[in-house]
Amino acid sequence: MEDQNRGVAALLAHARAGVRRLTPEETVTATRRGALLVDTRTDPQRAEQGELPGALVIDRTVLEWRLDPASAARIPEAVDYDVEIVVVCRQGYSSSLAAASLRALGLWRATDLIGGFEAWRRAGLPCADGPADVRR
Structure with missing residues (x-):
């Protein structure tokens, strides 16, 4: 019997539960009102696919440290826990997990782009x- 609370699908469902994820067009609107657009795609992915205008590129391995306002390694834009953050990856899977991790830190407005950069292009x-x- 399969345990529905295990595996990456369950983890992803839990990360997305109750979260308002954004469409590409809603992401543009969010950035216009001051949201941080954070691109976690790898260097090779960005080289092949292109860059997101206005995005901050932060490697997934240091994301929490750069965006936590209480971290000594934070970026200047990480001013408080009320900052709106939209995380983008290639297809919208790892960005959901990254946004959930940011919310767990207290960055309650963190979300992600549905479909990732590929949806942006489409x-x-x-x-x-x-x-x-x-x-x-």
Whole structure:
């Protein structure tokens, strides 16, 4: 018998439960009102697919440290726990897990882009060749 509370599908469902994820168009609106757009795609993915205009590129391995306002390693934009954050990955899976981790830190407005960068492209939204605003 399969346990529905195990595995990556269950983890993803839990991460998305009760969260309002954003469409590409809603993501544009969010950034216009001041939300941080955070791209967690790898360097090779960004080189192949293009850059998200206005996004901060933060490696998934340091995401929590860069965005936690209480962290000594935070970026200047991580001013408090009320900052709206939209996380983007390639297809919208790892970004859901990353946003859930940020909410667990207290960044209660963290969410992600439904369908990731691929949905952004399908929506015909602008891309850039670079350079990206990479935060190490």
